[in-house]
Amino acid sequence: METFHFELVSPEKLLFSGEVEQVDVPGAEGDFGVLAGHAPFVSTLRPGILTVHGAGGEQKIVVLGGFAEVSAEGLTVLADVAEAVQDIDRGMIAARIGELEQRIEKMKPGSELDRLITRLDHFKTVDRHLTGTAMH
Numbered sequence: 668m669e670t671f672h673f674e675l676v677s678p679e680k681l682l683f684s685g686e687v688e689q690v691d692v693p694g695a696e697g698d699f700g701v702l703a704g705h706a707p708f709v710s711t712l713r714p715g716i717l718t719v720h721g722a723g724g725e726q727k728i729v730v731l732g733g734f735a736e737v738s739a740e741g742l743t744v745l746a747d748v749a750e751a752v753q754d755i756d757r758g759m760i761a762a763r764i765g766e767l768e769q770r771i772e773k774m775k776p777g778s779e780l781d782r783l784i785t786r787l788d789h790f791k792t793v794d795r796h797l798t799g800t801a802m803h
Contacts (some may be wrong), residue, residue, distance in 0.1 A: 669703035672741030673719065675728065677749040682728065689720040690742055692735050693789075701742045708737040711744065714720050714789040716796050720802060727752040731763075757797060 668688045675683040691700045693715025699708075712733045719726040733746035750756070767787040774780040 670721075671701075671703040671705075673743075674741070675717070675719075675744045675746060675748045675749055682746075682751075683719060683726075685721065686756070687719055687721040690744075691718040691720075692744065693717060693730065694735065701737055705737045705742075708732075708735075710735045712744070714786070714793050716731075716752070716793065717744065717746075717749075729755045729797070731790075731793075752797065755797060757794075760790060760794050760797065762768075764794065766767050 670686040670688055673683060673685065673687045673690055674681065689700055689702050690788065691698060692710070694710040695712050695713045696710065698715070699798075701708075714729055714731045715730045717730045719728065727746075729750050729752055730744070730746040731748040733744060733749075735742065735744045764787065765778065767783055767790065767795060771780065771783050771787065
C-alpha cells in the first residue's frame with residue numbers, strides 16, 4: 668500500500684511524524700479516512716479516537732478537538748489535546764463529562780445547549796471506547 672507523510676501535533680509536543688498507510692480521523696462532521704493521494708481537505712476535529720495505520724501496525728490516539736489538514740504534502744493534525752489510548756488520563760475524561768453535565772443542567776434551550784450536548788456525547792463516546800479498549 669502506498670504511504671504518505673502524517674504529523675500529529677499538540678501544544679505540548681509532536682506526537683507522531685512519519686510515513687503511514689492510512690489515518691482515520693474523528694472529524695466534526697463525521698469520521699473520515701485519509702489515504703495517499705487524498706484530495707486537499709480541512710476539517711475541525713471532535714473528541715474521539717484517531718487511528719494510524721502503518722508498517723508497525725495500528726496505533727490509537729485520543730484527540731480532544733483541533734484541526735486536520737490534508738494537502739499535497741500529506742496530513743497534519745493540530746490537536747488541542749492528544750494522547751495514546753494507553754496513556755490517556757481517564758479521570759480527566761470523567762471530569763470533563765461531569766463538568767459538561769453540570770453546565771447542561773443549568774442552561775436554557777438554545778443553540779449553545781445543543782452544542783454542549785453534542786460535545787458531551789463526544790466525550791461519552793471516547794469514554795465508552797476507552798472502557799471497551801481496556802477490556803480487550
